[in-house]
Amino acid sequence: MPPRASTAPGSDAPFAAASPAPAYAFYPTPQAMDDGIGAEDYRRALEHSNAPARPLSLYVHLPFCQQACYHCTRRPVTTSDTRLTEAYLTRLDREMVLTSRHLDARREVRSLQWGGGTPTFLTLNQMGDLIDRLDARFRLAGDRDREYLIEIDPREADVFTLRHLEALGFNRLSLEVLDLDPEVQRAINRQQGRGLTEQLLDEADRLGFNSVNLNLILGLPRQTRDSVAATLEQVIAMAPSRLSLFHYQHHPERFPRQRQIRSEDLPAPQEIQGILQAAIAMLDAAGYVHIGHDRFVRGDDRLAKALEAGRERHDLVGLGVMAVSRLEDLHVRNPLRLEDYEAALDRGELPTAVGHRLSLDDRLRSAAIERLMCDLHLDLAELGEAFGLDAEAHLAAPLARLARAESQGLIVRQGPGWRVTPTGRLLIRQLAAAFDAYPAAP
Amino acid sequence: MPDPATGRRRALLNETRCQTCSLSSLCLPLALEVQDMDQFEAIIRRRPPLKKGEALFRQGTHFTSVFAVRSGSLKQVTTEGSGEDQLTNFYLPSELVGLDGIDEERYPGTVVALETTTVCEIPFDRLDALSESLPELRGQLYRSMSKEMRDDRRMMRLLSRKTADQRLATFFTSLSDRFRRRGYSPYSFRLSMSRADIGNYLGLAVETVSRILSRFQSQELVAVSGREVNILDLESLIEVAAQEGCR
Numbered sequence: 194m195p196p197r198a199s200t201a202p203g204s205d206a207p208f209a210a211a212s213p214a215p216a217y218a219f220y221p222t223p224q225a226m227d228d229g230i231g232a233e234d235y236r237r238a239l240e241h242s243n244a245p246a247r248p249l250s251l252y253v254h255l256p257f258c259q260q261a262c263y264h265c266t267r268r269p270v271t272t273s274d275t276r277l278t279e280a281y282l283t284r285l286d287r288e289m290v291l292t293s294r295h296l297d298a299r300r301e302v303r304s305l306q307w308g309g310g311t312p313t314f315l316t317l318n319q320m321g322d323l324i325d326r327l328d329a330r331f332r333l334a335g336d337r338d339r340e341y342l343i344e345i346d347p348r349e350a351d352v353f354t355l356r357h358l359e360a361l362g363f364n365r366l367s368l369e370v371l372d373l374d375p376e377v378q379r380a381i382n383r384q385q386g387r388g389l390t391e392q393l394l395d396e397a398d399r400l401g402f403n404s405v406n407l408n409l410i411l412g413l414p415r416q417t418r419d420s421v422a423a424t425l426e427q428v429i430a431m432a433p434s435r436l437s438l439f440h441y442q443h444h445p446e447r448f449p450r451q452r453q454i455r456s457e458d459l460p461a462p463q464e465i466q467g468i469l470q471a472a473i474a475m476l477d478a479a480g481y482v483h484i485g486h487d488r489f490v491r492g493d494d495r496l497a498k499a500l501e502a503g504r505e506r507h508d509l510v511g512l513g514v515m516a517v518s519r520l521e522d523l524h525v526r527n528p529l530r531l532e533d534y535e536a537a538l539d540r541g542e543l544p545t546a547v548g549h550r551l552s553l554d555d556r557l558r559s560a561a562i563e564r565l566m567c568d569l570h571l572d573l574a575e576l577g578e579a580f581g582l583d584a585e586a587h588l589a590a591p592l593a594r595l596a597r598a599e600s601q602g603l604i605v606r607q608g609p610g611w612r613v614t615p616t617g618r619l620l621i622r623q624l625a626a627a628f629d630a631y632p633a634a635p
Numbered sequence: 636m637p638d639p640a641t642g643r644r645r646a647l648l649n650e651t652r653c654q655t656c657s658l659s660s661l662c663l664p665l666a667l668e669v670q671d672m673d674q675f676e677a678i679i680r681r682r683p684p685l686k687k688g689e690a691l692f693r694q695g696t697h698f699t700s701v702f703a704v705r706s707g708s709l710k711q712v713t714t715e716g717s718g719e720d721q722l723t724n725f726y727l728p729s730e731l732v733g734l735d736g737i738d739e740e741r742y743p744g745t746v747v748a749l750e751t752t753t754v755c756e757i758p759f760d761r762l763d764a765l766s767e768s769l770p771e772l773r774g775q776l777y778r779s780m781s782k783e784m785r786d787d788r789r790m791m792r793l794l795s796r797k798t799a800d801q802r803l804a805t806f807f808t809s810l811s812d813r814f815r816r817r818g819y820s821p822y823s824f825r826l827s828m829s830r831a832d833i834g835n836y837l838g839l840a841v842e843t844v845s846r847i848l849s850r851f852q853s854q855e856l857v858a859v860s861g862r863e864v865n866i867l868d869l870e871s872l873i874e875v876a877a878q879e880g881c882r
Contacts, residue, residue, distance in 0.1 A: 317842035317843065321842065321846050352838070353838075353839065353840040356798070356799045356840070356843055357799065357842065357846075359799060360799040360846060360847055399795060399796055401798070
């Protein structure tokens with residue numbers, strides 16, 4: 194997954210609704226990475242990962258976009274020249290060769306994701322070419338239970354694209370819908386009619402895609418409780434099997450395009466909380482179940498939860514600029530700039546830029562965050578047992594922060610554990626941030 | 636003194652007799668007794684061969700005749716309001732062209748020869764009149780229409796539910812079947828249509844068609860060289876065509 198923008202909450206008001214917190218899809222967040230870790234550490238970690246041989250996930254980052262959306266935190270390369278991608282695909286192939294030689298060839302890729310950018314910026318032939326290269330370098334699973342997902346910008350794909358992707362072996366889609374309100378779309382420079390998404394959903398259904406996820410973002414400029422409710426009403430009517438509600442991270446100092454967004458257009462903290470509350474109520478009523486983090490599934494959530502939990506135990510190998518790799522005890526990230534990524538590969542080196550070696554403390558905090566965000570409940574006795582230590586004592590500082598949240602009605606202490614309240618559910622990231630040992634640089 | 640080409644054309648025209656035509660057992664006169672065949676032949680209009688790319692008729696023109704393909708092949712292209720051309724049918728020898736124009740008295744699509752093609756023109760008013768007195772002819776006409784409806788339904792199912800692999804596999808198996816019915820090899824035939832035509836007909840990008848073709852080749856289901864097709868494993872191809880849902 195591409196690193197998401199993140200900051201730890203301000204120390205004076207850790208649980209204020211306005212404090213932007215990272216998604217905590219994984220911990221530590223990329224903030225914790227520094228350049229003390231390099232290609233050599235990654236190489237060794239790849240080789241060590243062969244003994245436990247956890248299931249393998251591949252993430253391929255394709256950074257190109259036709260057009261820049263103002264809200265984006267993914268640093269896309271904006272161009273309309275599809276020849277640029279040829280050079281990039283060559284570098285990706287080199288990275289695959291350099292990576293796969295350290296992995297046991299028998300390890301099967303259970304999960305593959307193409308993210309961006311706009312993955313369908315590639316031509317149909319380039320997509321076929323990329324799948325062939327992946328297939329030549331890794332052992333791609335071919336059974337029905339594999340999860341091969343591609344992110345789709347509905348403006349940059351049609352039914353022919355989906356038929357091609359299905360033929361390439363993709364069985365999951367994630368459609369970037371974001372918001373359907375024309376005013377919000379104008380404010381983020383991304384005009385996208387509802388029909389585009391509907392047509393793709395229909396075709397995905399006809400082609401038998403296992404799961405289609407729609408991504409929405411809350412907190413975008415010009416959003417109001419009513420506008421989000423109107424968007425959600427239309428989205429729920431499309432009946433996607435999954436929905437993700439991401440939170441807009443406004444950091445114009447780090448993402449220059451966000452300077453196009455007027456801060457007075459951003460919904461006020463109170464409005465955001467109202468939006469969240471309304472969104473969760475609508476999803477509940479429509480039969481969507483929260484399965485942790487920002488994700489919701491329609492109907493039965495048990496299988497989805499099991500899959501989510503299973504994926505946490507995968508070794509993730511990221512390929513491409515900005516891509517993050519997460520092995521059991523080492524997280525690394527490739528350079529953020531395309532030139533740096535390509536230069537490393539042209540020298541014949543793995544393009545590892547920064548990394549972080551996970552300590553026992555990191556893993557303990559990661560597990561705590563995971564339970565909190567997926568189960569809305571944290572059992573310290575259970576956690577301590579799993580790690581063979583006194584979790585209560587070990588996590589004294591974060592638990593003191595949780596106690597402050599308790600006074601605000603976000604979480605309650607229950608015996609050896611903590612349970613998130615309905616209000617706290619809306620601020621779950623801030624609760625998770627209590628466990629973050631790596632506050633962002635100001 | 637007629638040049639040899641004209642002579643050959645004459646000979647070809649004179650050959651357009653149902654009694655000697657190798658396709659008569661598949662075509663409209665299929666059920667006719669020999670003595671009735673003459674009556675049928677009398678209404679047929681001989682036409683010079685169509686050159687590759689030449690239109691037999693254009694979309695929207697007045698419906699007068701149906702046509703039986705004697706040799707070669709044609710495609711039907713329908714232009715919708717949006718201005719995009721959709722390839723809606725392929726016609727092979729013995730198949731009838733134009734039946735879909737009867738009710739509106741207009742041809743719903745332009746029909747173009749994919750190669751040098753000969754057709755027998757059968758003016759519909761005379762066919763209609765003759766089939767009053769020849770119930771076998773009427774029966775055969777109904778059967779042809781029924782078959783066309785059935786083929787259309789199959790095509791609709793194909794376009795609405797099937798994956799790219801299934802579409803292309805179905806295309807090959809149905810072509811194979813059409814050649815077999817005409818007494819030709821079901822395993823070895825020539826495609827008169829381009830990959831772009833095939834893609835347009837099947838609702839696939841031409842890149843998708845090419846990719847699946849190479850996959851079918853590496854799986855040794857078919858061997859394709861230019862437009863020559865050899866079906867190596869018809870059974871597996873039929874299996875692919877029948878698969879349901881995502882793999």
